[in-house]
Amino acid sequence: MLRFVLRRLIVMIPLVLLVLTITFFMINLAPGSPFSRQRRLPPEIEANLNAKYGFDQPRMVQYGRFMARIFGFVYDPQTGHYTWHPYPDFGDSTKYVDRRVNDIIKEALPVSTVLGLTAYQIALFVGLALGILSSLRQNSWLDYLTMSVAVFGVSVPNFVLGPLLVIIFSLTLYWFPAARMEWAFEWGNFRIPTLRSLFLPAITLSAIYIAYIARMTRSGMLETLRQDYIRTARAKGLPEWRVVVGHALRGGLLPVVSFTGPALADLLAGTIVVETIFSVPGLGRYFIDAANNRDYFLLLGITAFFAIALMILNLLVDIAYAYLDPRIKYR
Amino acid sequence: MKAKEKRVSTDAVEGASLWQDAWRRLKRNRLAVIGGIVVALVVFLALFGAWFVTKYNGFTYETQDLTHKLASPTRLHPLGTDMLGRDLLVRLLYGSRISLLVGLVSTLVSVLIGVSYGAIAGYFGGRIDELMMRVVDILYSLPYIIMVVVLLAVFDRSLLLLFIALGAISWLTLARIVRGQVLSLKNEQFVEAARATGVSNLAIIFRHIVPNTLGPVIVYATLTIPTVILEEAFLSFLGLGVQPPMPSWGVLASEGAQAISVHPLVLIAPATLMAITLFSLNFLGDGLRDALDPQTRKV
Numbered sequence: 001m002l003r004f005v006l007r008r009l010i011v012m013i014p015l016v017l018l019v020l021t022i023t024f025f026m027i028n029l030a031p032g033s034p035f036s037r038q039r040r041l042p043p044e045i046e047a048n049l050n051a052k053y054g055f056d057q058p059r060m061v062q063y064g065r066f067m068a069r070i071f072g073f074v075y076d077p078q079t080g081h082y083t084w085h086p087y088p089d090f091g092d093s094t095k096y097v098d099r100r101v102n103d104i105i106k107e108a109l110p111v112s113t114v115l116g117l118t119a120y121q122i123a124l125f126v127g128l129a130l131g132i133l134s135s136l137r138q139n140s141w142l143d144y145l146t147m148s149v150a151v152f153g154v155s156v157p158n159f160v161l162g163p164l165l166v167i168i169f170s171l172t173l174y175w176f177p178a179a180r181m182e183w184a185f186e187w188g189n190f191r192i193p194t195l196r197s198l199f200l201p202a203i204t205l206s207a208i209y210i211a212y213i214a215r216m217t218r219s220g221m222l223e224t225l226r227q228d229y230i231r232t233a234r235a236k237g238l239p240e241w242r243v244v245v246g247h248a249l250r251g252g253l254l255p256v257v258s259f260t261g262p263a264l265a266d267l268l269a270g271t272i273v274v275e276t277i278f279s280v281p282g283l284g285r286y287f288i289d290a291a292n293n294r295d296y297f298l299l300l301g302i303t304a305f306f307a308i309a310l311m312i313l314n315l316l317v318d319i320a321y322a323y324l325d326p327r328i329k330y331r
Numbered sequence: 332m333k334a335k336e337k338r339v340s341t342d343a344v345e346g347a348s349l350w351q352d353a354w355r356r357l358k359r360n361r362l363a364v365i366g367g368i369v370v371a372l373v374v375f376l377a378l379f380g381a382w383f384v385t386k387y388n389g390f391t392y393e394t395q396d397l398t399h400k401l402a403s404p405t406r407l408h409p410l411g412t413d414m415l416g417r418d419l420l421v422r423l424l425y426g427s428r429i430s431l432l433v434g435l436v437s438t439l440v441s442v443l444i445g446v447s448y449g450a451i452a453g454y455f456g457g458r459i460d461e462l463m464m465r466v467v468d469i470l471y472s473l474p475y476i477i478m479v480v481v482l483l484a485v486f487d488r489s490l491l492l493l494f495i496a497l498g499a500i501s502w503l504t505l506a507r508i509v510r511g512q513v514l515s516l517k518n519e520q521f522v523e524a525a526r527a528t529g530v531s532n533l534a535i536i537f538r539h540i541v542p543n544t545l546g547p548v549i550v551y552a553t554l555t556i557p558t559v560i561l562e563e564a565f566l567s568f569l570g571l572g573v574q575p576p577m578p579s580w581g582v583l584a585s586e587g588a589q590a591i592s593v594h595p596l597v598l599i600a601p602a603t604l605m606a607i608t609l610f611s612l613n614f615l616g617d618g619l620r621d622a623l624d625p626q627t628r629k630v
Contacts, residue, residue, distance in 0.1 A: 019473055023481055030485035154613075155606035157561055159568040159581075163588040163598055171592055269476040273565060277588070287477075288569055291484030303477055310474045 001322070005315065012311045017070070019307040020300060024066060027296055028059055034094040034294045051077070053094060053297075066091075066300070090301035095293045101301040104286055107189040109305070111181075112271055112282035114192055118202040120267070123209035128256075130210070131217025132244065135252070138222065146214050153211025158270055162204040162277040169200060176200050181280065193280070201278040205270050209263060213256055221252035250324055257321050264313045268306055353546070356622040363618020369611035373604070377431050380424035390418035392425040393576040401594040413597050414590045417576075423601055426578035430605070433493060433572075433579065434560040440498025441559075442552050445505030446544070450536045452506070453513030464510065467503050475500040476562070483571040493572055497559050505551055512544040546623040553616035557609040564605065580605040 033055060035046050050056045054065060054077065065075045069089050073082045090101035134146035170178030177197050185192040224230065225248050233243045272284035279285070283302050290298040357363055385391050388407050396416040404411045410419040452463035479496045486492060516522065517540065525535050560580070566572035567581025568588075575582055580601050587598030 015469065015472055018469075019478070023478060026478070026482055027485050031487075151610070155610045156602065157564060157584075157605070159565065159588065160584055160598065160602040160605075163591045167591050167595065265474060265476060268474060269565060272480070273568060276569065288480070291480055292570070294485060299481060303474070303481065306474050306477050311472055314472065 001319075005319065008315050008318075012308070012315075015311060016304060016307050017067070020067075020070065020304055021063075023300055023303050024063055027294070027299065028062070034296060049094075053092065070304070088304070090304070091297040093290075093295050093298045095290070095295040095298070101297050103189060104298060105283070105301055105305060107191070108281060108283045108286050110190060110192055111280060112275070112284060115198055115201055115205065115275070115280060115282055116267065116271060118195070118198055119205035119209075119270075122202055123206035123213055126206075127210045127213025128217055130214040131256075132221060132249070132252075134214070135218045135221035135225065136244065143218075146218065150211040150215045153207045153209075156207070158204050158207065159273050159277065161207055162201070162274060165200050165204060166277075178278075198280075201274045201280055204277070205267070205274045208270075209267075212259060212263065216255045216259055217252060220255045221248055224248045224251035227251070254321070254325055257317060257324060260317050260320075264310055264317070268310060349546075353619075353622040357618055360618040360621060362614045363622070366611035366614030366618065369607060370615055373427060373608045373611070374431060376424055377427035381421050381428065384418065384421040384424060388418060388421075390421050392422045392578055393417065401590060401597070403594075404596075410600050411594070411596055413586060414594075419597060419600060422578040422583060423604060426580055426583050426601065427604065427608075429490075429573055429577060429579040430560055430563060430581070431608075433490070433497065433563040434556040436494045437497035437501070437559045437563075438552050438555045440494055441500075441502040441505060441555060442548060444498065445502035446509050446541060446548060447537075448502065449506035449509030449511075450513050450541055450544070453510035454517050454532070454536050454540065456514070456517075460510070464507075467506055471503055476565075479562075479566070480569070480571060483566060488571065488574055490573070493563065493566070497562055500562075501555055501559060505548065505555070508547050508551055509541075509544050512547060513540055516540050516543055550616060550620045550623055553612065553619055557612040557616075560605075560609060560612075 033050070034053075035041055035049055041049070047056070054062055054075070057065070068075065068082065069091060072085045072087055072089060074085065074089050074091075075082055087102075090105070093099045093101055093104060096104065130146040130149065134140075134143040137143055166178050169175045176199055180197065182194040182197040183191045184194040230243060230248055233247045234240075238246075268284075271282060272288055274280070275282045275284040276288055283305060286298065287302045287306070289295070290302065381392065390396075390408075394417060396412065398416070399408075399412050400416045401414050402408060402412045402416075408418050408420065410423065413419050413422065448463065448467075452460045479500060482496055483492065513536075522535060522539060525539050530539070563572050563579060564581030564584060567579050568585040570585070573579040573582050575586070583601035584598060584605070587601060591598045
């Protein structure tokens, strides 16, 4: 198991570099530059800016310097030497003048993480509860309610649900703030938003997963509950809740876990939309912002972060899968 | 040569009975039938609806009436107008056309790539297969939607780019499905017969094997269309997909979200039509899967 995890972590490094390489060339082959969209700058100033960020160099030199930065080697155009840090340095943002990409990521990452985790927990808790209860009371009103929630969650995309929730809970009932962050904890750049200000975004983000998880748990549980070992457990005289939690849930969860893997990529895309709708200053919003303003280094930095996050989460899913299904052995 | 052709055609006749069988099963599935009817209706409206509305009130999707912004439904504008005074109904119907077009064309792109890739990998087998499937594994772990956002953000956005970008990210699963099918088909006698008569490898793949994988491909493609439509809407909502004033469901939802506190209908109308369509497509896809492939259970 340990070897499997280590090998996967090692494979991750070339994959992230591949993502960054593709993204780098995609950005560089496109016409225009970070400064071409704003008011027309005097050519001398534009040349200076290009020199400052290294855009005046040939493409391959830029690529080489960028890749060196990932490994912590930062090229200094004044001295022409490289200096080394023990961490990747993604350089300076071109839109947010005088801000380093690393600082922006450091500031946005906790916000996105808290949002993602909250959404994930809501989805898991509500989805599992609905799925288990409806499988135990098949064809009851609870079952039908769950299935209607599932239908609703799948067919209403988050960019529709978000504004609807805002108009109901923020603009009519005034329960939650609309598009405004409240901070529970602040320490320099490191800020954690309050649950109150994250509640609507998290619900919006989790809706589709509540739906999927409820549906999959229900069908997985229905299938497992018919197995022989469940009958054995009941015949032994175990209380029903132990049969459900200890025996049926383990098998019933497998489809849910295997769904989580592919769902993670959507979760990342979901954070982009939700952070845009609710003006949450997280990675997703900076990502769209950077994409629209051609803030190359910020874009590449966040892409690297998304790629790493996605791969690590996928690895966790695989580990969880092996833990739940003893038939699976990773080498 | 002639005898062999006859043999191939007998297989085709058996195939037809399989299709009839599937059709009968599909007709028994009420949800799938309703889904199919609704999809047909939406397609019809998308194709001809905008034209009728323009005939009726003279508004195209970009005609503005700045004196009536965000108007409530009237006889002239059955769904009212949006924040730029454009008729919502005609924009909705025209937008459906764009969204469905994106869904259909991108799915076709993904089917073309996925089927060819999977069939070639499965047919040649061995090292080629190993290599090609390893590439798929690697591509699986890339954050695709992120890269599509970058692509659409830095290049000039056009429908063509959107088709290709969305098609290029949804072919992976299809390639795996087709490869699995081809692996089991390539040892069948009709393939051997074709090979014995000297048919070239590519012809065997695309004339003899691929038509036999059509069932799963159709099922998967039907289920890909709603996913692609959602992705288009997601990109358009962020301003990266279809470019205004041209409407699509994503563009309409994004415009509606801005005006929702004043006039909720501008968001609710496109959202409802989109939800109904996606829903029906999913039911139809599930029904097709049950009909064409009775062994696989639906999750």
